[in-house]
Amino acid sequence: DIQMTQSPSVLSASVGDRVTLNCKASQNINKYLNWYQQKLGEAPKLLIYNTNNLQTGIPSRFSGSGSGTDYTLTISSLQPEDVATYFCFQHNSWLTFGSGTKLEIK
């Protein structure tokens, strides 16, 4: 099975900061990488699919990039409503979630 490692596990940043979350696969996943946002007490929401495609209705401050085994979610200007846990997810070979990055406001 493909293992997905997210870093950092907790990230604290200020409103307006540019924030980068990382996800590393144990083998090449050919850009079949999604990002989900989960706010406390809610179901996850799809933000980005297949590395860099913004899901309908998601603000443009969210973007994704990467290839091979290394992928990134970037928030260009952190907003208070972005406080959440972010999970990466690969669907190249079977399906696996990362362990999550908890994003907090300083």
Place this chain on the structure above:
Amino acid sequence: QVQLKESGPGLVQPSQTLSLTCTVSGFSLTSNSVHWVRQPPGKGLEWVGAIWSGGSTDYNSALKSRLSISRDTSKSQVFLKMNSLQTEDTAIYFCTRGLAGSPDYWGQGVMVTVSS
């Protein structure tokens, strides 16, 4: 609009079988897959399994021996059955619509507690 709603017992005794139903609307089970994902309290997400638009299924290898996913397309329902439940199966169970092989829309989830 796309909607999914999970239903089932909130409490299951150890060694018993869990049966959950996902009722969907706004899309067809013959056009989209449905996935089950679970989340133990305070922990991360785990993909459980999926039933594809053609009716075939795939399961998490760690759960495969205990798991069955089926559907009734006439009722727009997907079913999850997991046997030999243990306390570590305590989790919120989500059903999700699949688009191009991965979850997009999610249900609100149902909390399942395994306890005597």
